[in-house]
Amino acid sequence: xxxxxxxxxxxxxxxxxxxxxxxxxxxxxxxxxxxxxxxxxxxxxxxxxxxxxxxxxxxxxxxxxxxxxxxx
Amino acid sequence: xxxxxxxxxxxxxxxxxxxxxxxxxxxxxxxxxxxxxxxxxxxxxxxxxxxxxxxxxxxxxxxxxxxxxxxxxxxxxxxxxxxxxxxxxxxxxxxxxxxxxxxxxxxxxxxxxxxxxxxxxxxxxxxxxxxxxxxxxxxxxx
Numbered sequence: 162x163x164x165x166x167x168x169x170x171x172x173x174x175x176x177x178x179x180x181x182x183x184x185x186x187x188x189x190x191x192x193x194x195x196x197x198x199x200x201x202x203x204x205x206x207x208x209x210x211x212x213x214x215x216x217x218x219x220x221x222x223x224x225x226x227x228x229x230x231x232x233x
Numbered sequence: 234x235x236x237x238x239x240x241x242x243x244x245x246x247x248x249x250x251x252x253x254x255x256x257x258x259x260x261x262x263x264x265x266x267x268x269x270x271x272x273x274x275x276x277x278x279x280x281x282x283x284x285x286x287x288x289x290x291x292x293x294x295x296x297x298x299x300x301x302x303x304x305x306x307x308x309x310x311x312x313x314x315x316x317x318x319x320x321x322x323x324x325x326x327x328x329x330x331x332x333x334x335x336x337x338x339x340x341x342x343x344x345x346x347x348x349x350x351x352x353x354x355x356x357x358x359x360x361x362x363x364x365x366x367x368x369x370x371x372x373x374x375x
Contacts, residue, residue: 164371192307195235195368204371205309 165206168228172201174219189218234368236299237310241317241364243291248357251284255350269343277350313367321360328352 175181183197190197190211199205200215207215216223234242255276263271296304328349335345367373 165374192309193235193305195238196307196309199309199371202371206372206374208308211308 165203166230167203167206168230169200169203169226170228171197171215171226174221174226178219186215186218190214235306235310236296236304237306237314238365238368239295239299240292241361241368243295244288245358245361245365247284247288247291248354248361251280251287252351252354254283255280269341271343273343273346277346281350281353309372313364313372316367316372317360317363320363321356324352324356324359328356 171186175183175186183201184194187194187197192211196205196207200207212223212227216226219226258276258280259268259271259273262276328351331348331352332345335348
């Protein structure tokens with residue numbers, strides 16, 4: 162069972178932004194690459210602030226990055 | 234592996250190593266005599282002190298070896314450390330309660346001291362293990 166039920170599109174958004182690496186995204190946010198990897202794999206729920214920062218890096222709204230599935 | 238995860242592994246290994254060294258030295262000193270009559274205070278002091286020094290030096294070496302990016306820690310590391318500390322703290326309480334009960338029933342101070350030491354070691358081991366597990370498998374969310 163995954164620690165969080167929050168789903169995300171970070172990997173797809175990274176690829177859509179010129180193949181941005183996890184390390185590059187981590188540097189932009191001031192977090193570790195391992196944290197980006199954990200968020201992508203659903204092993205860690207970021208704080209609301211970091212979630213907004215991720216959305217800002219990709220220039221999209223929060224619900225284009227994160228999604229809480231119905232019935233979860 | 235992040236700095237915090239690598240340091241947790243190092244702390245886990247160090248805790249096992251120092252307690253194993255303590256037991257080995259204790260049984261070696263006891264020889265064929267009764268264990269409760271064996272002086273253990275200096276062994277506790279040396280293994281606890283030595284363990285702290287080895288942990289600190291090892292952690293610094295791990296941080297240096299990781300380079301600039303390898304030294305970065307973030308809110309996830311802090312969150313994991315806080316949860317792991319809570320896991321470890323439970324065994325300090327259990328150890329304290331066990332020592333109190335042993336004191337009430339007037340068991341030899343050797344056993345009281347060793348129960349407290351074992352509780353500290355168990356606390357440290359569980360705390361490190363919890364950190365390793367959360368780094369590897371994820372942070373529980375409520």
